[in-house]
Amino acid sequence: MSTETIIYITIAGLAALLLALFQYIYKSKVKSNLKYFLTVLRTISIFSILLLLINPKFESLTFFDEKPTLVVAVDDSESISYLKQDESAGNIIKALEENAELNNRFNIETYSFGKSVRSLDSLIFNERQSNISQALKRFGEVYDNETAPIVLLTDGNQTYGSDYSYVAKGIKQPIYPIILGDSTIYSDLSIKQLNVNRYVFLKNRFPVEIIANYSGLEAITTELKIWSGNSVVFRKMLQFDASKTSEIISTSLNANSVGVKTYRVELVPIANEKNIVNNTKNFGVEVIDQKTNIALVADRLHPDLGTLKKSIESNEQRSVSILKPKDYLSSINDFQLVILYQPNSNFNTVLEEIKAQNLNTFTITGATTDLEFLNNTHLKLFATVTNQTEDYQPILNRNYNTFIVDNIDFVDYPPLKSEFGGLEFLAPTDVILYKSINGIKTDDAMLATYEFNNMKHAVLLGEGIWRWRAQAYLDTESFADFDNFIGKLVQYLSSNKKRKRINVDYKSFYNGNDDVSISAQYFNKNYEFDAEASLSIVLKNANNDSTREFPILLNNGNYTVDLSGIEAGEYNFTVKHNSEAIATSGSFQILEYNVEQQFLNADIDKLKSLGKNSEGGAYFSTEYNSLIKSLISDNRYATIQKSTKNIVPLIDWKYLLGLIALSLFIEWFIRKYNGLI
Template structure:
């Protein structure tokens, strides 16, 4: 408390005392006892009120102790059960929970993890994926300002995410408890199958199989590929300690349209412990035609190469780059023609396109002859001002012709296009809108339209290659941008009538992948209808079991998560409760559990993780040693902390009570003695 405040308090006491003595001592006629009582009560009241005016502040210090945290993270993936380590997990948890000294020293928190992490000790070991890196990063984020060593109970086998053994982002020391043994078993494994998802009818498609062997003696096995119970390929493979891997390349015929499942199997040897990883399933969808697309340009530009690579990322499509004269006699060979920055040389081509009613995708840029284009094309026009502008994209979530997702368009660099208004003489749909410096222009950057049984799209900007590059920087993959272009091309290459209900799904899924069906439903004006209620009627073709699942609205589409479906073939129907609209399809879930491909614990990575985080690795039979080390570690001590709060006197409610009590007592005494 400051000296000035102390002086004010002393002065308040003096003033209160003088007031009390003046009123009840100076020229008073009361009895001595009453005068003393009245003086004391008046002094108390005045002094308390003066103290409120001074309002001194007092420091309140609370001392408390804070124990360090101990995080126990348990692997809940299926590989724990596959390696017969469930009992070791339960024993380890019991040892930690029942140790009184450990409970006294630490605040213990329990987590389970697989693809995600949860604050729970309920374990079923059914998950088909493990992301150790994600679990450790989330724990580090939660306890970044605390002392919180991590006991990681795991076999170290990871199926998702970044390599946890080399990461330097963990802020806490990690003490792995290794589940599984280090004995080297003789093992054959179909490590990987490389095959395209699509093949063309009556063609042969390539398959590449990567086979691994673990052992010290020479062995012979046979690789067999089976389809519909029949062998379609087989080959004898020899392995040794030195020659412990083989890459086998072969082709298979695509004789029937549709999805066909195959099983690649390595014949097991007698001493093999794990035979589940000897086989792997794959599927190929045979199609009877390939979408052919012509990219017509009279110039060289990076956009041309980017468009070709993006469109051809789907094996069902091929792109031919031609000039405006080469294509004149080939127009009917293509389902879609992309017109890149057309000029006067495109005159005859436009005449033939109108005559043959071919679908087009026009890309307008700084080299486009706008005067020619406006005089030639009837359905749209672009104002010619001789100036250019940078336009950034903004996705229109109400776009109805096909299902579109926002692939972080706001992060994409702007396209360079002609400055000026664009006009359409027929109805159109805006897929991407123009924005300049964050301001909406209310003009389309990418639009689609349908007229006279033709489908067209117009992009009012060049340098789309930058979008593909930015998409790779965002996601470390071209797939998001390529899928976006694929949907646009698929829509433009077809002349099917627009449907009010669209469903997006794959023909087949592997058992370890996420299975999510997406749907969109539109009203009679083909605007996205978020008021509808959609159901999925799913039937297992083999077991005949049916179930009805609701779709959940998410952004501009409805979704249902079918992850965890048993391997089988399924038929489905998507129906609207509000209207008599439905759509059906089928898909197949292939049997594959990546968690059952492991034979041992990954001891090396777990020990490397412990070293990198200043922890220590233990096997499951050395839990007592771990507990002893945690208890004796001087870094993990209970810390005494204090909180200092400065409290003003005016917040002390008891003072107000004292004032009321003293004034009331004084009034009551005066009234009782007939002085009022």
């Protein structure tokens, strides 16, 4: 309480006393001793009211003990049970949770982790991937302002995420790995990595690269085989010893038939090899009968041409040829789609041939486009010629429903240079992107698709699309989102398939540890996206004819279902509407592979380095008692006494109000009883 407040309180006390004395001693006609009691009551009432006006503040200190937190996290992935450490992990967790001295010293928080982190409920060791780096990062964020050493029960074999040794450098807490796994070194062969393209073309040979590893001291000889069904399509003898522990094997295989083809790479096990699961690995390729050949016809050079070519050819199923109008006419039958870049009168014969053959087109306009020429073509476009240009930015139409647009929203994308004014379409149109100027959305289309006479067309109004691909890389450090968008547009234009009310997006095959996700879009009879549909997927295992049904839920504008975790095999599926007779079908294959079963030993060196660099320490599973003693005796984890200072204003003290009311009431009652009122 400040000196100024004390002075005010003193003045208030004197004022209350003087006023009471004036009323009951100096001016009062009461002769009995009752006047002294009334003086005291009046003094209390006046002083209390003046105190409320001054409203002094009082400070109170509350002391409490704060124990440090002990974070205990256990790896719940399949590799722990595969290495037969699941029982040991459970016993260690129980010992840590039930140790009285440890509980007296710490607040113990337990977690489990696989691909993600969660509070520990039960341990079943069925996670298909382990992400140690994410667990450490999460603990570092949650306990950043606390003393919270981290006990990590794991084999150190991470199958997903960033390198946890690097992530641990940004964490302030000491880390104590408890190593789950055998430290004995066994001779072991393994397929470390397998590189192969996802798509190949019919009658072509496709490359396969295999990295084979060996851990051991003896010189051994083995054979690498690649199986296609029951036939060996490639074999090679390999030799390893203590100095030669790996070899890269490169070969190429024939793609003789269309469809998904699966192969199995095998290293013949050596004598007494303990882990032979990592000796085999399956892979698949999708054989496509031919490429989609696209003609990019342009009468001038522009950076957009190279951008479109790179973006479209990021999918190996597609090939782009940049041609002058006259060169295109000599090879028109080689292409399934024509991109017309800033057409002018030199394109007249090209457009006549396109109309005659009912070819699909993608027209891109810009500052040098001859709009009067374009108005007189069969493309059902009409533009007002102003001979003025303007820079327009794109705004995505979230209701576009011809194909799925995902992972890209065009926010902050650079503007494109286009003819001032809008473009009128003389056929029903679906707008993908609208024009905006100075942040104001217009009703004019920047990118749109439309169909007529069994032909598909798209128009982009603006040059400078190369900036968009560059912006996509700046946003995500990858061209993938932009290339995927252009790829879907090209896929739509190069296909003459009839429009469906249910569109399904999925891969033809998935590796064993991939996320198996299928997305769909449903449209009503007007081909408007319906966000309230009830969809489900019926999944049939082609190997054993078992059938399961899953609901498909709306997520970020698409209906999606996560089928991760289903067993390897071939599957047929049907996506259906639950109240309408509308459905679409497909098939995919999941290849046999379990990354968690590829390890024979714990990564002891890495875990020891993790403990040392974080000022913690690494312990084997049999040494957990030593860890407990170390944690209890470590002075860094002492209980800290803290205090909380509360500042309470007097006006919040309800008893003072009660005292004022009581003193006034007693004074009134005495005066009334004695006839003084």
